[in-house]
Amino acid sequence: MERYIYNYDKHVKPSFEEFILPSKKHADIIIPRGSDNDVAIDLIVQHIRTKLGQHDLCKIYQNLFVIPSTFQIRGMHTLIRDVKTRKHDFVFYADRLIRLVVEHGLGHLPFTEKQIITPTGSIYTGVVFCKRLCGVSVIRSGESMENALRACCKGIKIGKVLIQREGNDRQLIYEKLPKDIASRQVLLLDPVLASGDSAVEAISLLLNKGVSESNIIFLNLIAVSSIRSMLLLFAPEGIHTVCGQYPRLKIVTSEIDSGLNEHSRVIPGMGEFGDRYFGTGGNDSTPFLPKNNK
Template sequence: MHTLIRDAQITKHDFVFYADRLIRLVVERGLGHLPFTEKQVITPTGSVYTGVDFCKRLCGVSVIRSGESMENALRACCKGIKIGKILIHREGDNGQQLIYEKLPMDISDRHVLLSDPILGTGNSAVQAISLLIRKGVPESNIIFLNLISAPLGVHVVCKKFPKIKIVTSEIEIGLNKDFRVIPGMGEFGDRYFGTDDDEQLVVPSQ
């Protein structure tokens, strides 16, 4: 699947199909890191089965725009899950600026699945995680989900927030001089949503 979605010649339909499959795997693995409690149920045969009960206090937060590609997998795995949004303006390696955020009012009481397909320098991730912590989310309650991660980004995030978990499907070689992940898969949001760099992002009003 990585070979297919990294191919510059793949059709948009196939890119979305295989990206969605990878995203679903990452989300499922991320859910496996949530706390569980023991629960007993009665099976149709009248037997007692001892299993686990899923964490109830959960929400997703997607980093607009690419992170929104991971929302369908979250909803498919967690029926009725609340999903918040964060928009960060990215300008090269730095200059990150929080433009918009809409988060559940009780987010401080929840475990958070933060979604952004590409972890590059880690600067945007640090800003998003910092916002969640300012909102009262314990660092250990944050799981960061992405498809590919540059080593620099992993080190930056983990050094600043040693208690969070990062779930990714592949760690890249590194970053080029333009701070783009290599070998990478290009501009994920543009490829997934079928847009180009000239299209302007409309910021939702609060």
């Protein structure tokens, strides 16, 4: 026993103090009580798993946020992407997904701390979010997201923009925005971010109206990206186009699709969202066949 105490005092402890202890100042995290601290270790493990589970693009673009994937979300995507899904079911599950995206997007709004008194007389320290908020929907598919936004933000102002495709170009046809939009946080609504051309046109309009780039949160169900786009072997697609031009804007989406085919259709995609949602691409007794997403 004396030998162990001698080795500890003469070798282990001096080595720790000389080599290990000084390195603590360089550590990002120090776990008190070491391996006995199960709570701290579980938190670190969960953080690592979250980072490993992030989409690779989220590591490249710090302003891209994909809501955490669950079997429920994958199941709803399976239903709205299925060509055999009828309008009523498509709208029901699309609305559920839209609500999740909207709520996740609201979580990125600026906030301040606030203390309130609960009915028990206790003090609760919470937060209050920015009140100067508005939505802007890209006509027409973006209008499908308005009900979810209104359900989450009572009395919110919503502007509209209409962008028409002319060959490979996009042209602004119509816009009606709140007069004080420059002083507001803006939630831009469009279910599918495909090539990004329409998004760039809408964002440019908002910037010209005085909206700060960092005050724009772009919400969609599907955003498009691909490895070939990242390597610039082909024209940049959705995520790269928007994130590349507007690094301070935030994108919140529920899934990332692999790219566009030679006909500019999103792959795997879900068909023409506006037609399927509003019932203009068929009738309720027949399935909707895929068309261009943009």
